[in-house]
Amino acid sequence: AQTVTQSQPEMSVQEAETVTLSCTYDTSENNYYLFWYKQPPSRQMILVIRQEAYKQQNATENRFSVNFQKAAKSFSLKISDSQLGDTAMYFCAFMKQGGGADGLTFGKGTHLIIQP
């Protein structure tokens, strides 16, 4: 079974600052996918970024980037130039390659607050 750990229950930064959310995971799988999801107060789960474990290059989506360290089983999310709309719960998630059974395994989340 896989586990995903997010050690920061809550973080708060000023608007325009850069913030990094940490995530570690444990698995015996070699091929898998990692995700960061954002959940604003509306409760909608929004995919922020996805990383394939076989790719060495870190994924980037506009202001969002990851630092994927496969050997260390670490998958942190960096948000640059943070905006008020980034305030939300952020969940790190794992899925085995081939998906299907088990679905996504989520961490407990980090509540990110962007202060004006």
Next chain:
Amino acid sequence: NAGVMQNPRHLVRRRGQEARLRCSPMKGHSHVYWYRQLPEEGLKFMVYLQKENIIDESGMPKERFSAEFPKEGPSILRIQQVVRGDSAAYFCASSPMPSGGTEAFFGQGTRLTVV
């Protein structure tokens, strides 16, 4: 193309009643996942279905919970004889294939409150 639609958004049931949660996947998606989110927790996998088949229900309690995804119509998560501990947000996600790497699109969830 409408997103994943879940209804109702909010559901209140008394202890012992039945709760039915509906999920209409995105058009063209034949794979549905149900997750439960307890307060202050991440989402926990419950069940994975394809049309007319339950593929994996390892995350679903053995008693009182059932799920289906018929050939026609939405996927249904049914909770019989609800108890206070069933109070949670229930999310459905759909994908066009086993979502090993493709994005699973989530609905907005149904918040079940058992009183």
